[in-house]
Amino acid sequence: MxxxxxxxxxxxxxxxxxxxxxxxxxxxxxxxxxxxxxxxTATQIAFSALSLLTDDGLRAEVLADGGALLPEFVEESMRFWSIVQDSVVRQATEDVRIGETLVGEGESVMISLLAANHDATVFPRPERLDIHRDASGHLLWGHGAHFCLGASLGRLEVTLALGSLFTTLPTLRLACEVGQLRLREHPVFHSLTELPVAW
Ligand code: HEM
Structure with a gap:
């Protein structure tokens, strides 16, 4: 080669x-x-596409005016689906108190980005995908020293992929019942085994 x-x-x-x-x-x-x-990004594109394929009102609103609201949709659908759920792990290098819990030096902590992104005190009615909320504080890119190096690229890829997918194939539709979709066992990403579509 x-x-x-x-x-x-x-x-x-x-x-x-x-x-x-x-x-x-x-x-x-x-x-x-x-x-x-x-x-x-492939996983995120599938879940974000699923939201648009299952809600005609949302799809029309997001794709109107050349997809002006796509960036807001991408950010909110990242919060909503939280594809990285419980795979962020940290080890305490010294004793740390978090609320009433003491994490001892050397102990490991598993951080749930899903729980953070669905915290109702930060995102009211978190179970609703609402493109008019400010989702910019979501933690799907992580936080601090290990904040995702590819965040800007990832955002751009998901936005461009959805925009071109739904513009190129305006009749795109889900080719199965939502209840038939299956989740894949994966150590990092909460993802779909497949997303059957037709147009
Ligand atoms: C939807 C897309 C993406 C999501 C949801 C995502 C999510 C994350 C998360 C949560 C972390 C932090 C992990 C931790 O704190 O332990 C992370 C780190 C990282 N991501 Fe992403 N990511 C995405 C796309 C990308 C892309 C496109 C690239 C590169 C081409 C990338 C490269 C990295 C790298 C290198 C790190 C490690 C940073 C470090 O440890 O300092 N990611 N990502």
Whole structure:
């Protein structure tokens, strides 16, 4: 296979061949790109599309005026679906008190982004997907030192994909009952096994 003008080829020809990366480093980067960079956005696109496919009013509103409200929809549907649910784990490097709970040095804590994104004191009626709420404080990109490096890219990818999908295929519809959709077992992402559509 010949190297092309793509990121993987460049990593191989410029960095692996030059001895700047070893095979293990390269595989680590590729795995990260595939899971953090690709599965994340693909999963989000499917769930956001599902919201538009199952609510005609929402679809009409979001796609009106060339998709002017798409960015608000993308942000709110990220909060709503919370595809990264309970996979953010931290280990305390010293004793920390959170509310009434003491997390001892060395103990691990699993953080639920889903619970944070559905906290009714921050997002009233969290079970409603409401594009007119301010969803910008959601935690789906994480928080602090490990805040998602690909957040801007991810936002852009989901927005562009939905805009072009629904503009190119205006008759796009769900090709099964919502109740037939199945969730996939995955250590990081809450995702669908498939999203059958027709047009
Ligand atoms: C809908 C799309 C995405 C979601 C929901 C998402 C979510 C997240 C979350 C929650 C974290 C923090 C994990 C933690 O604190 O332990 C994170 C970190 C990260 N994300 Fe994303 N991400 C998305 C897209 C992307 C894309 C497109 C890329 C790159 C191409 C990317 C690269 C990364 C990297 C490298 C980190 C680790 C940052 C660090 O530890 O300093 N992500 N992401």
């Amino acid at each position: 010949q190297p092309g003008d793509d990121l993987v080829s460049r990593l191989v020809t410029n960095h692996l061949a030059a001895g700047e990366l070893d095979r293990a480093d390269l595989l680590g980067i590729l795995k990260l790109l595939l899971i953090a960079g690709h599965e994340s």
